[in-house]
Amino acid sequence: MKIVAAKKILKANDQLAAENRAQFDDAGVFGVNVVGSPGAGKTTLLEALFSHLKGRLNPAVIEGDIAGSIDADRMEKIGVPVVQINTDGACHLDANMIASAARELDLKGIDLLAIENVGNLVCTAGFDLGEHLRVVVLSTSEGDDKAAKYPAIFQGSDALFITKTDLIPHLNFDAERITADMKRLAPEAAVFQVSATGGQGIPSAAQWLAEKCLARARP
Amino acid sequence: MKIVAAKKILKANDQLAAENRAQFDDAGVFGVNVVGSPGAGKTTLLEALFSHLKGRLNPAVIEGDIAGSIDADRMEKIGVPVVQINTDGACHLDANMIASAARELDLKGIDLLAIENVGNLVCTAGFDLGEHLRVVVLSTSEGDDKAAKYPAIFQGSDALFITKTDLIPHLNFDAERITADMKRLAPEAAVFQVSATGGQGIPSAAQWLAEKCLARARP
Numbered sequence: 001m002k003i004v005a006a007k008k009i010l011k012a013n014d015q016l017a018a019e020n021r022a023q024f025d026d027a028g029v030f031g032v033n034v035v036g037s038p039g040a041g042k043t044t045l046l047e048a049l050f051s052h053l054k055g056r057l058n059p060a061v062i063e064g065d066i067a068g069s070i071d072a073d074r075m076e077k078i079g080v081p082v083v084q085i086n087t088d089g090a091c092h093l094d095a096n097m098i099a100s101a102a103r104e105l106d107l108k109g110i111d112l113l114a115i116e117n118v119g120n121l122v123c124t125a126g127f128d129l130g131e132h133l134r135v136v137v138l139s140t141s142e143g144d145d146k147a148a149k150y151p152a153i154f155q156g157s158d159a160l161f162i163t164k165t166d167l168i169p170h171l172n173f174d175a176e177r178i179t180a181d182m183k184r185l186a187p188e189a190a191v192f193q194v195s196a197t198g199g200q201g202i203p204s205a206a207q208w209l210a211e212k213c214l215a216r217a218r219p
Numbered sequence: 220m221k222i223v224a225a226k227k228i229l230k231a232n233d234q235l236a237a238e239n240r241a242q243f244d245d246a247g248v249f250g251v252n253v254v255g256s257p258g259a260g261k262t263t264l265l266e267a268l269f270s271h272l273k274g275r276l277n278p279a280v281i282e283g284d285i286a287g288s289i290d291a292d293r294m295e296k297i298g299v300p301v302v303q304i305n306t307d308g309a310c311h312l313d314a315n316m317i318a319s320a321a322r323e324l325d326l327k328g329i330d331l332l333a334i335e336n337v338g339n340l341v342c343t344a345g346f347d348l349g350e351h352l353r354v355v356v357l358s359t360s361e362g363d364d365k366a367a368k369y370p371a372i373f374q375g376s377d378a379l380f381i382t383k384t385d386l387i388p389h390l391n392f393d394a395e396r397i398t399a400d401m402k403r404l405a406p407e408a409a410v411f412q413v414s415a416t417g418g419q420g421i422p423s424a425a426q427w428l429a430e431k432c433l434a435r436a437r438p
Contacts, residue, residue, distance in 0.1 A: 037257045037338070037340075037361075038361055038369060039256060039358070065368055066341060067368065067369075067370055068367055068368055070364050070368055089341070091310060091339070091341035091342050118341065119340060119341075119368070119369070120341055120342075121338060121339070122285060122308070122310035122338075122339055122342070123341070123342065139258070141258065141358060141383065142256075142257055142360075143258045146257055146258060148286075149284055149285060149287055149289055149290075150285055150286075150338070151285070152308065164360065167360065167389055170386055171386075
């Protein structure tokens with residue numbers, strides 16, 4: 001695992017994001033920007049998806065955190081190549097950080113590059129990282145009103161993963177409400193209900209992700 | 220309920236925060252900045268605390284949200300004076316927004332002014348609002364590693380409220396780990412474990428808050 005310190009540069013984020021995407025396309029890498037609140041279950045979801053896709057796709061991860069390498073350590077443990085970005089207080093990743101982190105990866109050997117953003121339902125909405133797909137992760141315990149309260153991040157996402165569905169019996173959570181809000185904000189988006197601990201919903205979510213990835217695979 | 224649009228001004232945030240605090244002191248208002256992730260249970264905790272303190276303290280709330288008035292509507296429903304701030308995308312409240320919102324409240328009639336910040340474990344750390352106390356709310360379902368991953372917000376807080384303890388039997392959550400991390404980051408901070416739905420822990424948390432508030436009450 002490499003740790004890259006985030007440094008500000010002047011190049012506009014969108015321009016850099018486009019360069020990242022072109023680089024990923026050249027290498028046959030499918031990039032997925034994973035956003036969500038702290039504790040939504042982003043890392044656990046990735047672990048479950050990678051486990052299910054084992055042997056079909058070669059994954060790698062860029063982990064974005066304010067501090068530390070807790071999530072990257074988890075990825076190393078399951079044998080997934082990982083680069084940790086420490087943002088030193090910044091509330092989101094940007095395209096420049098991704099460009100730096102990508103230099104530490106052997107892109108030619110990677111099919112699926114998951115970029116786990118800083119836990120944040122606000123700041124991450126505004127920054128294209130050069131990904132092909134953005135997925136927003138929301139845990140049932142966060143409540144079914146979050147798309148209404150934080151619309152931008154849902155609006156710009158290609159899929160909603162509702163995690164921790166095993167907790168629903170213990171919560172006042174209406175999956176239909178959040179799904180309806182998501183469909184209103186992002187009519188084309190896919191919505192999955194998953195429990196990474198129990199495994200429910202993981203096969204269909206993994207299948208969707210694999211299809212999206214393979215549709216863009218190198219020729 | 221009043222809705223105040225957030226407008227940027229040039230005055231430095233810290234100077235404005237000091238002015239807010241002086242204004243609160245003059246009026247005998249005790250200000251509490253409530254921070255935490257989206258869905259940590261900040262609004263539900265406030266409802267439970269206010270219900271427990273009914274007749275002892277006169278509360279009011281300033282609600283900070285990206286969009287909408289879902290939380291303010293909940294406060295209106297329980298009869299608590301409330302002003303909604305819509306930040307129009309900003310990931311935290313600032314002292315200027317609070318100055319605007321405070322103008323819409325009858326401060327003389329308020330003992331405890333809770334300021335519910337935008338759901339965010341990062342951006343809210345850097346902005347003094349003029350409060351007397353900052354409390355960070357973390358739900359058990361977010362995981363026990365959050366103080367390690369988002370240290371700044373915990374470091375600057377006067378108390379940690381661990382919410383949704385009723386979910387612990389269904390989670391892999393170590394209350395001792397997060398408490399130890401909090402004590403390392405903020406040795407003087409109080410730590411409470413509460414379940415707002417079941418009511419566990421609410422009386423002692425409410426008692427602590429009331430004592431803090433009354434210690435600063437108008438002479």
